[in-house]
Amino acid sequence: MKIAVDAMGGDYAPSIVVDGVAQALVEFPEIEEIVLVGHLDKIAYYLEKNNIANDPRLSLVHANSVVEMKESSTLALRGKKDSSITTCAKLLKEKRVSAIVSAGHTGAAVASTKVITRTLPGINRPAIAATLPGREGYFIVVDAGANTDCEPINLAQFAIMGEAYAHYFFGISNPRIGLLSVGGEDIKGNELTKETFKLLSDMPINFVGNVEGDSIFEGICDVVVCDGFMGNVVLKGTEGLAKAVLHWMKDVFTRNPVRKAGAMMARNAFKDLKAIGDADEFGGAPLLGIDGTCIIGHGGSSAKAVKNAIKVAADFVKYRLNDRIISRIQEAQLPESEQE
Amino acid sequence: MKIAVDAMGGDYAPSIVVDGVAQALVEFPEIEEIVLVGHLDKIAYYLEKNNIANDPRLSLVHANSVVEMKESSTLALRGKKDSSITTCAKLLKEKRVSAIVSAGHTGAAVASTKVITRTLPGINRPAIAATLPGREGYFIVVDAGANTDCEPINLAQFAIMGEAYAHYFFGISNPRIGLLSVGGEDIKGNELTKETFKLLSDMPINFVGNVEGDSIFEGICDVVVCDGFMGNVVLKGTEGLAKAVLHWMKDVFTRNPVRKAGAMMARNAFKDLKAIGDADEFGGAPLLGIDGTCIIGHGGSSAKAVKNAIKVAADFVKYRLNDRIISRIQEAQLPESEQE
Numbered sequence: 217m218k219i220a221v222d223a224m225g226g227d228y229a230p231s232i233v234v235d236g237v238a239q240a241l242v243e244f245p246e247i248e249e250i251v252l253v254g255h256l257d258k259i260a261y262y263l264e265k266n267n268i269a270n271d272p273r274l275s276l277v278h279a280n281s282v283v284e285m286k287e288s289s290t291l292a293l294r295g296k297k298d299s300s301i302t303t304c305a306k307l308l309k310e311k312r313v314s315a316i317v318s319a320g321h322t323g324a325a326v327a328s329t330k331v332i333t334r335t336l337p338g339i340n341r342p343a344i345a346a347t348l349p350g351r352e353g354y355f356i357v358v359d360a361g362a363n364t365d366c367e368p369i370n371l372a373q374f375a376i377m378g379e380a381y382a383h384y385f386f387g388i389s390n391p392r393i394g395l396l397s398v399g400g401e402d403i404k405g406n407e408l409t410k411e412t413f414k415l416l417s418d419m420p421i422n423f424v425g426n427v428e429g430d431s432i433f434e435g436i437c438d439v440v441v442c443d444g445f446m447g448n449v450v451l452k453g454t455e456g457l458a459k460a461v462l463h464w465m466k467d468v469f470t471r472n473p474v475r476k477a478g479a480m481m482a483r484n485a486f487k488d489l490k491a492i493g494d495a496d497e498f499g500g501a502p503l504l505g506i507d508g509t510c511i512i513g514h515g516g517s518s519a520k521a522v523k524n525a526i527k528v529a530a531d532f533v534k535y536r537l538n539d540r541i542i543s544r545i546q547e548a549q550l551p552e553s554e555q556e
Numbered sequence: 557m558k559i560a561v562d563a564m565g566g567d568y569a570p571s572i573v574v575d576g577v578a579q580a581l582v583e584f585p586e587i588e589e590i591v592l593v594g595h596l597d598k599i600a601y602y603l604e605k606n607n608i609a610n611d612p613r614l615s616l617v618h619a620n621s622v623v624e625m626k627e628s629s630t631l632a633l634r635g636k637k638d639s640s641i642t643t644c645a646k647l648l649k650e651k652r653v654s655a656i657v658s659a660g661h662t663g664a665a666v667a668s669t670k671v672i673t674r675t676l677p678g679i680n681r682p683a684i685a686a687t688l689p690g691r692e693g694y695f696i697v698v699d700a701g702a703n704t705d706c707e708p709i710n711l712a713q714f715a716i717m718g719e720a721y722a723h724y725f726f727g728i729s730n731p732r733i734g735l736l737s738v739g740g741e742d743i744k745g746n747e748l749t750k751e752t753f754k755l756l757s758d759m760p761i762n763f764v765g766n767v768e769g770d771s772i773f774e775g776i777c778d779v780v781v782c783d784g785f786m787g788n789v790v791l792k793g794t795e796g797l798a799k800a801v802l803h804w805m806k807d808v809f810t811r812n813p814v815r816k817a818g819a820m821m822a823r824n825a826f827k828d829l830k831a832i833g834d835a836d837e838f839g840g841a842p843l844l845g846i847d848g849t850c851i852i853g854h855g856g857s858s859a860k861a862v863k864n865a866i867k868v869a870a871d872f873v874k875y876r877l878n879d880r881i882i883s884r885i886q887e888a889q890l891p892e893s894e895q896e
Contacts, residue, residue: 361738364746397785407705409785428788430796431796446786450793458801468828485818
């Protein structure tokens with residue numbers, strides 16, 4: 217089990233990333249080796265600080281540049297062949313490592329792995345699987361942002377990958393697959409979802425039909441299938457609204473001394489509430505469909521989030537998720553696609 | 557000021573709708589006449605109950621059928637020519653009333669008014685303008701569900717209509733218009749938003765560029781422009797997550813007696829929090845771009861929501877919103893569209 221970590225990815229890189237790697241080295245003895253990829257001059261200090269510079273389970277690979285958040289991923293892929301994320305994708309391609317972890321530019325991680333590492337047989341495009349909190353537990357959204365424009369065949373493949381992930385990673389038997397749309401009835405939706413609905417209905421999966429923006433938070437299904445534009449807006453919208461709610465709570469619970477005292481008494485309730493949506497616990501979302509494992513962390517990842525993303529990567533490899541996806545795709549016998 | 561109300565629209569129709577009309581008759585003396593449209597046998601009891609059967613400001617128009625939530629709006633429009641919503645659309649077309657209010661089948665309201673009442677000059681498709689709560693106050697989403705598939709020109713028209721609504725209805729001077737997308741940078745988005753971005757950049761509006769799922773809740777703009785599929789998912793997703801949060805709060809604040817006591821002390825804070833997202837306060841969302849006023853209520857509208865929707869209809873007429881939209885559309889000199 218060897219895992220490469222993009223030391224330069226994320227808002228607080230490389231400092232926080234190295235901290236997370238140091239924690240992972242201690243907590244996960246089953247990981248044979250972590251390969252830290254980044255500008256060696258820039259990470260040296262943090263290696264010393266964490267006292268891992270001479271750790272026998274840590275290797276270093278130099279990468280000269282980093283893809284900045286404002287850059288176009290396609291241009292970056294062409295112009296920065298020596299970036300930390302493309303270097304990670306190459307290590308994965310060469311089977312030097314079996315998984316990579318990055319909290320950097322999501323589009324660059326998707327483009328690098330898609331172009332350099334390549335996709336699994338039967339998969340045209342990889343998809344991000346994000347986990348969101350619902351009333352009755354968590355649910356998975358695929359695609360949460362890898363593909364802005366999709367064809368029905370892509371969504372059908374996302375459904376299979378999401379199902380395998382829900383089943384073999386989270387242990388959900390016969391996961392319920394829903395298609396994100398604007399009405400529960402078959403006839404409702406846009407051109408993409410209407411076509412996709414037909415495909416999903418014929419597949420050997422537990423397809424529960426169209427699901428709506430509100431019902432996905434009510435436990436109507438385990439996997440929500442949608443294009444990456446939609447999925448990204450849902451993911452970020454959830455984040456934005458959750459932050460707004462915390463802001464309003466602060467406001468309403470401090471309006472007078474009695475409320476303040478009550479809030480103080482129940483302060484652990486606020487902590488529990490915050491924990492429900494704590495992205496750091498998950499650490500990262502897998503990019504499903506790549507021939508190798510790629511875990512994408514939140515840009516604002518903490519050291520704990522980086523550590524947990526490394527754990528997700530290790531589990532993803534351990535559970536042989538890609539073998540599961542390949543065999544489920546074969547079973548589904550989806551129509552062929554000419555899409556590159 | 558004459559307003560038609562669809563007595564049969566909504567989950568609790570006709571009972572709740574008639575209650576709302578009765579309240580409106582008392583509270584809004586500026587409304588000259590309310591025309592209640594529905595199956596007269598089915599509403600007679602509720603008119604008596606509310607003691608408005610002989611109210612001189614109330615008229616009744618019989619409609620034989622109602623479009624059920626599960627029906628396709630296009631089929632319903634063809635098959636049920638005597639439904640309550642098509643009857644409302646006809647009254648609006650004939651200028652018998654200047655506004656209509658319905659909490660029934662949204663698609664049927666959109667299709668009926670679009671086909672029977674017709675759109676304003678320069679508008680190809682009407683759009684629903686929904687109001688959502690953000691950290692720094694409310695923001696408007698256009699289109700919140702009228703059009704599942706859109707062209708860039710539609711979104712450009714939505715931007716103009718949303719701007720006029722924000723300015724003349726809510727009094728926001730120079731409203732900031734944002735385009736819902738997956739990245740703040742110009743280069744990001746899907747095919748629809750990339751083309752729309754160019755159109756909006758050239759228009760005489762305060763276009764603030766792409767806005768993301770999280771930033772719309774942080775007060776980044778006053779009007780969020782998107783297609784109706786996207787807008788519907790955002791609107792319903794907000795509703796679903798808000799309900800999930802209330803569910804979690806109930807859970808975490810009742811886990812032990814100390815927390816329960818604290819929550820009891822701060823109980824008015826919970827009430828204030830609920831009030832922030834109370835859809836009943838708004839009552840309804842206007843369908844912008846119709847040659848007349850059409851206010852669409854939430855399916856689960858309470859009597860208060862119906863009353864407030866009638867108030868929104870009256871204000872919409874009073875502020876001459878449609879004249880504003882027509883002149884702003886003329887000023888914008890958008891490219892012509894062949895779209896029906």
